[in-house]
Amino acid sequence: MLRDITIGQYYSADSVIHRLDPRTKLIGTFCFIVILFLIKGVYGLLIAGLLLLLIVKATKIPLWYIVRGQKSIYILLMFTVVLNMLMVKGDVLVKIGFITITREGIYTAVFMAMRLILLVIGCSLMTLTTTPLQLTDGLERLLRPLKKIKVPVHDISMMMSIALRFIPILMEETDKIMKAQSARGADFESGSILQRAKALIPVLVPLVISAFRRADELATAMEARCYRGDEGRTRMKELKYQKRDHIAKLVILVGCAGLYMTRFLPSITQTFYAITGLFS
Amino acid sequence: MKEMVKSEGLTFTYMEETEEGQTGAEMKKALDGVDLSIRKGQMIVILGHNGSGKSTFAKMLNALLKPTSGSLWVDGIDTSDDEMLWNVRQSAGMIFQNPDNQMIASIVEEDVAFGPENLGVDPPLIRQRVDEALEAVGMAAYAKASPAHLSGGQKQRIAIAGILAMKPDLIVLDEPTAMLDPRGRAEVMKTLQKLNKEDNITIVHITHYMEEAAMADYLYVIDQGKVALSGTPREVFSQVERMKELGLDVPPVTELAYRLQDPVMQEKLKARGIEIPGDILTVEEMVEALCPSN
Incomplete structure (x- = not known):
């Protein structure tokens, strides 16, 4: 499960x-995130989603691979949906006991869920298509001006790339430790949340110790390879902007401007109300 | 031939670190007056059981640790000279036991490039060195792969390529095959032999495997921080009793040959017209002794 x-x-x-x-991809992703928060209606998000789908097609990464990788955010997603549905006040559609579901609630829930999905897919597209070292190199170059005010830009980006490098290794290790503890009778599947959290302690302790040992060895190995x-x-x-980068930046600019314009589209809420109105 | 490594009275003591980060009481003498010299182009194996000080010696060759007393020269450079620290690390590349814990990048070629990048080599030249190094260890086809999808032996060969790209004169390997399966071990050993024979790179190989030790030009056995035995594999392994005293084995075939030196066994063998020398190192030699007609 963890491997997915x-x-x-x-x-x-x-x-x-x-x-x-x-750098182009970093800028693009950043713009995409900002624009996601500026878009007001579901129409805008739908168009953004469509654009994202086109980009996914262009990356030649199978869509199922990306979707499968988002499993970890499902819980967060459910949380957002449920909370929004229950908390947002407005026209009551259904009322069972203390639970009330409103029109606005459903609308906000759908909107938030879409935004969250687009956000995560957009960000993971960047890491899926960029090697961690390139990514941190790009970040380092983009943040270089901060060096003047003594921000350790290089060190931060090196730490990030190492962290990304060790994600799969630590995942595998967690899997291994969990299996080892299960073999000795540990139970991670049943009991209350508190009990389950407690059951994780015998997994976390060896994991943390081993992570420190790895860090120590890695530091030695880096020093041995003349890292200073x-x-x-x-x-x-070396990072050099190519022609395709300039084209991509243009696409980003036009795309963002277009998405921003969706704010001025006739509001989708009217359509939405019309549909939900049929049921009430 | 020129000397690659030379040590005189090399001693290293691990110090207890006090809370202020200062060195406190002596904890353990890991190396105690080691004198040795390794010539250029040799393949050296260092043997010793756990805690004998052999890993400490390896780390000193790369100037990760500095002598407490005595001296160590690598390619004529004194390793205790701070000014020359990076020169020592460049000429004495180091490979560690766990292949996962010495890879920095998530792409094979980026990891190989890490060393030359640190040295400040020109970008086009780095590209060329990376390609050459991957070619030399037979991993050129995996340049764009992720280390996560490689076997242990392959990862260790990538680590060797990462050192090769720094153009070292000496490669120090601290139990590089300990975590590998037999096939991975064979891959790494083949690579090392090729580098030693074809590219004339001096190799200092620390290992637990006696079969690997048998391939060396010269052996050092370290025990309690001192050189207990040294010589060609044949000289060292013929001292079976002494090796056992030091808590080490000899290759199984050597042990068999040694046991056959027993007078009773010799009598029986002689009756069949077979003569087995006491210093056999490899299975091939044993076969030759048993069936000379081959």
């Missing part, structure tokens, strides 16, 4: 999106 999580994982394929400069921070360091793949 693909957050922060690179998917090797040969596509235009993969070849884009990581940013000073005098070169890159095999």
Whole structure:
């Protein structure tokens, strides 16, 4: 189950999106996130979703692979949906005991769920098409101006890339430890939430200890390979904007502007009310 | 031939660290007056049971640890010289036991490039070195792969490529095959032998496997921080009793040959016209001794 999580994982394929400069992708993702929060109606999100689907097609990554990787956010998603449905006040559609479901509630729940899904897929597209090292290289270059005010940009980006590198290793290790503890009679599946949380302690302790040991060994190995921070360091793949990056930036600009315009579309709520109105 | 590594009275003591981060009481003498010299182009194996000080020695070759007293020169550079620290680390590449814990990048070629990037090599030259290094360890086809999908032996070969890209004169390997299956071990050993024979890279290999030790040009056995035995594999392994005293084994075939030296056994063998020398190292030699007609 843990192995299926693909957050922060690179998917090797040969596509235009993969070849884009990581900075372009970072800027694109950032714009996408901002615009998601500026979009007001479901129409806007639908169009954003459609655009995202086109990008997914361009990455040559199978859609099921991306969707499967989002499993971990399902719980969060359910939470958002349920909370929004129950908490938002408005025209009451259904009322069972203390539970009231309102028109606005359903609308907000759907809207929030869509936004969350688009957000996560958008971000994971970036990590799926960019190797962690490229990603952090790009981030380092983008944040370079911050160096002037003594922000350790290089160190932060190195830490990030190592963290991403060790996600699958630690996942595998968690799996292994859980199996080892299950074999000795540990029970992770039943009991109350509190009991289950307690059952995780014998998993977490060895995991943390082993993570520290790994960190220590990795640091030694990095030193042995002459790592001494940013000073005098070169890159095999120097970041250089290509023609495709300029085109991509143009696409991002036009896309964002277009999505922003959806704010001024005739509100979808009217359509929505019309549909839900049929049931009340 | 020039000396690659030379040590004189090399001693290292692990110090207890006090809370202020200062060195406190002596804890353990890991190395105690080691004198040895390794010539360029040799394949050296260092043997010793756990805690004998062999890993400490390996880390000193890469200047990760500095001598408490005595001296160690790598390619003529004194490892206790802070100014030359990075030169030592460049010329003495180091491979560790766990292949996962020494990979920095999530893509094979980016990991191989890590060393030369740290050295500040020109980007086009890094590309060339990475390709050459991957070619040398036979992993060129996996340049774009993720290490997570490789076997232990393959990962260890990538680690070797990562060192090769730094153009070292010496590769130090601290039990590189301990976590590998027999096939991975064979892959790594083949790679090491090729690098030693074809590219004339000096190799210092620390291992537990006696079969691997038998392939060395010269062996050092370290016990309690001192060189207890040294010589060619044949010289060292012929001292079966001494090896056992040191808590080490000899290759099974060598042990068999040794046991056949027993006068009773010799009598029986002689009756059949077979003569078995006491210093057999490999199965092939044993076959040759048993059926000389082959």
